[in-house]
Amino acid sequence: MLLREVDYARPATVEEAISLLATYDGARALAGGQTIVNVMKARVAAPDVLVDLADLDELRAIGFSSDGLLEIGAMVTYAQLQGSSEVEVARPILAEVASTIGDVQVRNRGTIGGNVCVSDPTNHLPPLLTTLGATFTIRGESGERTVSADEFFIGVYMTAVGEGELLTKIGVPPSSGAGDGFAGLTIGKHGTYVVNAAATISGDAVRIALGCVGATPVRATAMEERLAGSDFSEESIRSAADGLGASLDPPSDVHGSADFRRHLAEVSAIRAVSQAAERRKGA
Amino acid sequence: MTTVTEEPTTTLKRGYVGQSIPRKEDKRLVQGLGTFFDDVRRHGMGYVHFVRSPYAHAKIVSIDVSKALELDGVYGTLTGDEVAIHTDPFFEMSVEPGGNIKDYALAVGRVRHMGEPVAAVCAATRELARDAADLIEVEYDSLPVLVDAAESLKDEVVLHDEAGSNVVWSGVFNWGDIDEALAEADHVVKIDRLHFHRFSSTPLECAGALVEYDKGTGEWTLTCNHQMPGVGAIWMAPALRTGIDKLRFVTHDIGGGFGNKICLHPQYVVLCLMARKLGRPVQWTEWRTDQHTANAHGNERTFLDVEVAVKADGTMTGFKVKALDDCGAFPRYEPLGCIIWAQVTPGLYGWRNIRVDFTQVCTNKSPVSPNRGYSRMQHLWLTERIIDIVATELGLDPVEVRKRNYVKAEQMPYQTPNGCFYDSGDYAAALDIALDLIDYGSIEQRRKEAASRGKLLGFGIGSTLDSGTNNFGQSTLLNPELQFSGNNEAASVKLDIFGEVVVTIGTVPQGQGHETTAAQVVADILGCSPEQVNVRRGHDTWFNSHAGFSGTYASQFAFTGLGAVKGAAELVREDMIQLAAAVLQAPVEAIELADGFARIKDGPEEAALPFMALGAIVNANNAFLPPDFNPTLNHRYVCRPYFGMVDTEKKTGQLTLTYATQIHAAVVEIDPETGDVEIVDYAAVDDCGIRINPQIVEGQVHGATAHAIGAALSEEFVYDEEGTLLTANFYDYHVPHAMDMPPLKTGAMESPSPVAPLGAKGMGEGGGGGIHCIGAAIQDALRAAGGAIVYTSCNPPHRVWSMLQDPEATRANVEVVSK
């Protein structure tokens, strides 16, 4: 409950934040703090310097890029996603999933950037952003780069954001008729996921990503291939999921054995794809 | 929704008693103006942090506090070595071998569960205390770990060398003749193993205290949240080598207890030693993870080799079982749990032949503490599992088989085979109310409808008793040398100088609304309104308004707590009437107390004295009163119910006083693909006799139900093989949140207790009705998917899924031998 000593800074600009992160050893960005403050309370992790991003208004914006990409600042809260007309128009699944993260208080503070940078395998957004084909813009003193979800998520609590760098925004393609689905089993309503799955069907192609079965979102590529060009009938979705569980190496813990997670991975994938199929344009 | 089917019948005068008046406590609490122990500050106060064992079982090789002491702002430390010098081990209730266990306030030489306090440090701020704790270096040498009671029983590894065995207590309870009953039965249903899991009510406020030591008088003042300070002092004073009057317990508001705040004496002794050593007030606030890891779990119990005698018509005549109870690393309040269950030996059923071979062992897990429904809940879970497993195996209807076996209303008061008296109740009628509330007639139709959505629907009943007021004489069934029997509770009532009615209670409420219900009782007796009655908040040993076992536990406030309030109020009433008669020069029969006045019945308006006049005369203006007339308007009363002695040979006796009935019914839907269980309909019917305040009673029913639902579906303290608790906080230990709770329907009956002073039975603990009915509903739902038998009291999705995958694994546990 009680933190180790830590230094705190609240920069006024993104450049200043990056400079602080680059200058101080053990510096870490503080976004909504809904994970990192807890981790620090447990004294599991102890950054030496916290760089609070609270004053960086440019990271709180939701808008569209010139080529129509939905751009979400890293400091956009879940509550903002829930209430955003841009999100509602371009990719409503983001608001729908955000509305089930934690609770009202957590959604008022927790941010999309924090969610993905923590890269907790049970988090909602990593698998979802993976299937949505999101891009991640990372800025450092030497400039800016944009990476895909596959490149972004590296491991538990590890992402492509390097030392002295900052995730500034996440780009999400508008749905353009695609159908998105998200399903899984939680511990209690809106609780932590035991397993989750996200699915996006765009035209004939489907992308499926599973959460809680590996360190980072796991793409169900075999299932995706089997479903390519399919009619997305319940039968074809179910048969496509065959063997998905066996292909995984999920963890065992108090909420489920690896076998249970393998099974849930299939169930969740089927449900997410079915939901996506129902929602795609022309379905 | 509340349904009351029976009009209360009582000879008691009913005024405020029986009304749902809003609680007096609430005004301060809704403004954040309650005072909880952590809200209290003292000048120069130090904050205490415990260094806790990361091992479940290890020798302590060395403890080095020097680096901690070097830190600026650190006031001092305490280690097990000092504790062993300055204190004696806590009193143990058991006979040998458990009675030989040495339990100190800090680990001495060895740790026996993860999170066990091994040292304490005190510093100027909370943060510093934790910083300093991180600097204390402890070297451990790990030992083999026991996390399974059956393994403990082998004594291959022994936790307590002084005891020489992991067995705390064992004994046989044998009433009637179960061998004959089994021989005469048409069917014998055998169940190999049932497991009641570890969980606790996890009150939202954790434990803690502010302790001050007065060097001049040698007195300690504990501003704390101990819910049973009388017993706390019995443990602490001898350990501290001091008199019991040197320990002043003060409570204000307490953030829930549920039994989990009964065994706080080890930490409190550390605080006492620290306060004395440092010469300053010290304060300790337990954190949630510490509470989960190392404070108070409910008893875990395994039932082995159950055999049930069943007649052809579904009548059961008895059962036998081996019960193996796991109390964790130290017995503390145990082995009382080895007998408390016997208050409800046959459950609600007319079973006359019961044999229980009971053994309790230590393991390298958190110590246990009484937990809502303490020990009876585990046993009632067994009786309900027996009913539903027998029903499933023999194809009997769960409603009919209950009604056939329930003790009948016309048998009340009913004496159980072990000598307890079920005072009143109509179990079958209560069940009918529950069935109506959930529209039992439509179950099959709803089952079909659910099946069309791919869901498995099931229905289940939980029938339980909440036995109120402990007879501590039952402890002599465990250890005949113990000098405990009976029970009592104290209260004081006075009419003060300006006419204020002031009530002091010995009980230590933690949310049960005693300030309100005590005021209702007093208002009726003194003829005023509850607003005029000031019931002092909390408990203070210096009030001298408590008894040996004062506290709020064992559902006993309605009997002894309110009995004491009633007794004291009646003595004050007597004084008031006599005084009024003397002043108004009227016969005492002509005086009535009403509307805040003592007046002559049907007399002239001026023939009335306001309470203020009475209070002023006695307290400030009494010279004119004759020498032989001395009304004090200030009375302490001790309510001592009659129990009689228990028979330690036959293990019989009146172990408790009142029995409130709970009938719960649940309808669940299982998602067969995930094992997720959703409660789609739920009813709880409670009969606690006269309800002093029906709204408060209903609130207790809601709360007990929520605890049971959490326990049935998610709350479980799970350990790995290393003895690490895997559910050490609210992340992994999932308690019901608002969206998890189904809508609850409640119903009520009032079967007044013929033995209780107000006809009111103790209630609030419930009997874990939700655990039983949800387990039964899951088993019912699974009938359509392989017919698994529910063998454990906690069924989260992964366990339900396992039962769906391999129903035979659970069915192999059960065998029916028919004539």
Place this chain on the structure above:
Amino acid sequence: MGVPARSRAISLEVNGEQVEMEVQARRLLVHFIRDDLGLTGTHVGCDTGNCGACTIHLDGEPVKSCMMLAPQADGSKIQTVEGLAAEGELTALQQAFNTHHALQCGYCTPGMLMSATALLERNPRPTEDEVRYALQGNICRCTGYVNIVEAVVAAGGGSA
């Protein structure tokens, strides 16, 4: 300007009053509120941000004060349970908690009230489902939420 420091002079509005204080960077907001400001109505029920007993309003929105550092509140307006009935007159919601027996031990109550107050400000007549959704971040171990939900719905003028 952002030079990292172990402590920070913070300035914020608490229940309508301006407060300025030097705090350790590591000080949790809830401990600042309870220990430094003496506003002990805000409670601590867990150490993982799950229970919501420490819920306050930060710039009008409910947040858990145990998942924020005190310096993060620099420049903000916060309201605690003590600020609800600032004039001594209970709010309709506080009154409803009393009438509907929505509290037992009272420990979760301040957090519940703060969450529910925020809901009612945004949605004056919430349904039962909306109330449960809004209170999902507040654990109560006494009431099973039944009467809490009923009280919030009633405070909004509806009947549960």
